[in-house]
Amino acid sequence: MSIAAKFEINYLQYLDPAGQLVGKEKDLPAFAKDLDHMVKLYKLMVSTRVFDTKSIALQRTGKLGTYASCLGHEAAHVGIGSAMKDEDVFAPSYREYGAQLYRGVQPREVYTYWGGDERGSDYQNEPARHDFAWSVPIATQCLHAAGSALAFKIRGEKRVAVCTVGDGGSSKGDFYGAINIAGAQKLPLVAVIVNNQWAISVPRSIQTGAETLAQKALAAGLPTIQVDGNDIIAVRKAMEDALDRARTGEGASVIEAVTYRLGDHTTADDARRYREKEEVEDARAKEPLKRLRTWLESKKAWDQKKEDAWLTECDEWMDNEVNAYLETKTQPVTAIFDYTFAELPEDLARQRAEVVALDSKEH
Amino acid sequence: MAQITLIEAVTQALAYEMAHDDSVVVLGEDVGVNGGVFRATQGLQEKFGPLRVLDTPLDEATIAGTTVGLAAQGMKAIAEAQFEGFIYPMMEQINCHAARMRNRTRGRLSVPAVFRAPWGGGIRAPEHHSEANEHLFTNVPGLRVVLPSSPARAYGLLLAAIRDPDPVVFLEPKRIYRQYKEEVPDDGEALPLDVCYVLRDGTDVTLVTWGAQVKECLEAADELAEDGISAEVIDVATLTPLDFDTIAESVAKTGRCVIVHEAPKTAGFGAEIAARLAEECLFDLLAPVHRVTGYDTHIPLFRLEMKYLPSVERIVEAANKTLAVS
Numbered sequence: 001m002s003i004a005a006k007f008e009i010n011y012l013q014y015l016d017p018a019g020q021l022v023g024k025e026k027d028l029p030a031f032a033k034d035l036d037h038m039v040k041l042y043k044l045m046v047s048t049r050v051f052d053t054k055s056i057a058l059q060r061t062g063k064l065g066t067y068a069s070c071l072g073h074e075a076a077h078v079g080i081g082s083a084m085k086d087e088d089v090f091a092p093s094y095r096e097y098g099a100q101l102y103r104g105v106q107p108r109e110v111y112t113y114w115g116g117d118e119r120g121s122d123y124q125n126e127p128a129r130h131d132f133a134w135s136v137p138i139a140t141q142c143l144h145a146a147g148s149a150l151a152f153k154i155r156g157e158k159r160v161a162v163c164t165v166g167d168g169g170s171s172k173g174d175f176y177g178a179i180n181i182a183g184a185q186k187l188p189l190v191a192v193i194v195n196n197q198w199a200i201s202v203p204r205s206i207q208t209g210a211e212t213l214a215q216k217a218l219a220a221g222l223p224t225i226q227v228d229g230n231d232i233i234a235v236r237k238a239m240e241d242a243l244d245r246a247r248t249g250e251g252a253s254v255i256e257a258v259t260y261r262l263g264d265h266t267t268a269d270d271a272r273r274y275r276e277k278e279e280v281e282d283a284r285a286k287e288p289l290k291r292l293r294t295w296l297e298s299k300k301a302w303d304q305k306k307e308d309a310w311l312t313e314c315d316e317w318m319d320n321e322v323n324a325y326l327e328t329k330t331q332p333v334t335a336i337f338d339y340t341f342a343e344l345p346e347d348l349a350r351q352r353a354e355v356v357a358l359d360s361k362e363h
Numbered sequence: 364m365a366q367i368t369l370i371e372a373v374t375q376a377l378a379y380e381m382a383h384d385d386s387v388v389v390l391g392e393d394v395g396v397n398g399g400v401f402r403a404t405q406g407l408q409e410k411f412g413p414l415r416v417l418d419t420p421l422d423e424a425t426i427a428g429t430t431v432g433l434a435a436q437g438m439k440a441i442a443e444a445q446f447e448g449f450i451y452p453m454m455e456q457i458n459c460h461a462a463r464m465r466n467r468t469r470g471r472l473s474v475p476a477v478f479r480a481p482w483g484g485g486i487r488a489p490e491h492h493s494e495a496n497e498h499l500f501t502n503v504p505g506l507r508v509v510l511p512s513s514p515a516r517a518y519g520l521l522l523a524a525i526r527d528p529d530p531v532v533f534l535e536p537k538r539i540y541r542q543y544k545e546e547v548p549d550d551g552e553a554l555p556l557d558v559c560y561v562l563r564d565g566t567d568v569t570l571v572t573w574g575a576q577v578k579e580c581l582e583a584a585d586e587l588a589e590d591g592i593s594a595e596v597i598d599v600a601t602l603t604p605l606d607f608d609t610i611a612e613s614v615a616k617t618g619r620c621v622i623v624h625e626a627p628k629t630a631g632f633g634a635e636i637a638a639r640l641a642e643e644c645l646f647d648l649l650a651p652v653h654r655v656t657g658y659d660t661h662i663p664l665f666r667l668e669m670k671y672l673p674s675v676e677r678i679v680e681a682a683n684k685t686l687a688v689s
Contacts (some may be wrong), residue, residue, distance in 0.1 A: 123471065130436075140428060140455060143429055144460070148435070149432075154388060185417070
């Protein structure tokens with residue numbers, strides 16, 4: 001027997017959980033040598049966490065509906081968002097706030113969405129304004145990214161479509177479909193599997209028999225890498241490489257960012273039902289903020305005073321966002337109808353009129 | 364002017380719009396070099412290149428999801444399901460995303476796409492190649508469901524579907540793809556969506572139908588005429604949003620209605636029309652509304668399929684039943 005093809009999966013990590021460099025300083029990617037930029041990334045990771053904490057508090061006090069927390073995913077998400085260019089397109093699932101805040105989504109919009117109002121998905125700021133909104137049916141957004149990438153290729157635009165999917169989502173056909181057509185047509189796509197170890201209550205170990213999720217890209221003929229998803233330098237570097245390849249016509253890539261879902265799946269979930277406390281504590285020791293802070297402090301780029309000042313600023317920012325959200329009036333009842341079609345069909349206009357009449361009677 | 368068939372009218376409309384709008388793309392299985400298994404995309408790849416007429420991997424969900432992405436980012440995407448019986452894997456993308464994107468984002472993003480599929484039975488095809496499932500789409504908000512029934516309407520309605528800012532499921536009655544030819548000027552003139560077409564005026568009974576059954580209904584009207592009965596024939600054409608007014612006006616005139624479709628009877632789209640007639644036109648009716656449909660069974664393999672599909676005989680019989688009530 002001879003070998004038909006041979007593959008291996010590389011693993012990338014710069015900062016270990018203790019905040020120590022794994023390799024040599026000189027081998028750091030250019031962006032990581034710019035400490036001002038690294039501080040900016042750290043600050044967004046912190047503000048993402050403050051935002052997330054605030055969201056859960058809002059839900060617990062009845063001011064939000066179900067909310068999907070991003071606790072523990074900050075490096076993965078900010079790493080993805082910060083590597084993208086404005087003209088690129090992002091197709092998230094439903095908890096990638098770190099990437100979305102970087103691209104201009106406002107916390108008040110996230111609150112509005114989880115607060116039961118579609119206007120939360122009408123992102124006002126570019127570049128998020130041309131991004132996709134949250135996609136709840138798992139992995140379906142991967143194909144929207146593939147379609148966007150095809151549009152860019154047809155129009156000859158140097159833009160890249162980026163999608164994220166979870167470890168559970170990587171089991172779905174739409175994920176494979178997206179990377180498969182991207183491989184077949186050399187589309188400018190970057191598909192990131194944010195492997196947080198848990199698909200609600202189903203652990204990574206019984207999600208698939210594959211040794212890594214990154215290797216799923218091999219079946220689609222794509223370059224792939226597994227990175228420490230709690231190390232923002234590794235995520236960002238893998239993203240930059242993949243985006244460069246896509247932008248220069250070399251086609252799509254897959255990145256598996258290995259992280260851990262420190263919180264419940266959503267506020268409607270109770271993870272204590274299915275996972276051990278020890279596992280979560282062990283994962284908490286490897287979380288992404290602490291290691292970056294340790295490293296930045298070792299570089300004299302950050303300290304407790306700056307941390308306190310930034311936390312205060314974040315609190316003020318989020319309070320302002322929460323207030324704006326809480327002051328948002330519910331949409332008029334006509335909003336149920338008015339975005340179904342570009343122009344309201346006559347038949348639907350009659351139903352709308354019925355509801356308007358009923359509503360005015362109630363008031 | 365050339366006489367063309369319904370399938371040639373589909374090709375003509377695709378070619379016209381692709382030539383006049385760079386953002387129009389066609390994608391599906393075998394749509395490229397092969398021109399589609401029914402030849403709907405014949406010659407298009409030669410004219411417009413392999414990216415704008417894209418042979419996709421063999422995965423319907425990929426076709427539909429990629430179409431959503433293309434359309435949301437500025438292209439007018441036309442997806443082909445090879446047969447309507449293979450459309451099920453597309454439904455998640457059509458229902459959850461194409462039909463909802465505008466509503467979800469309050470109009471920030473939209474999906475101006477067409478999902479085409481050869482529809483219905485009667486061509487002696489294998490299992491899963493003869494389905495009529497328009498009812499699976501007619502209660503999905505945000506979608507238009509369109510079924511042309513002549514070469515001219517196939518051309519005009521497909522142009523309208525492509526130009527429509529919202530997603531359209533465009534089901535093509537393959538039994539009449541090559542049934543007859545008519546003159547269809549390639550003038551880029553779209554026909555209006557959201558209206559029913561009155562194909563034959565009558566005063567005694569209204570036959571309401573769509574797709575391939577238009578043929579049987581017109582033949583039934585001829586037979587009825589021999590007995591001195593004047594049947595009006597309405598091609599619904601756009602099932603949703605429904606132009607119920609045209610049907611109501613006709614029934615106000617005739618007082619009798621027979622609804623004909625080849626999909627199964629229970630919860631078929633005929634049930635919706637019958638319910639609307641009961642709700643809104645009861646006092647115009649002189650007789651109960653009748654439905655002539657496929658049965659609540661799977662469409663049989665081809666030796667029996669013509670026994671399943673509504674026949675001229677069944678339609679005439681149903682019309683006579685409504686006329687027996689005075």
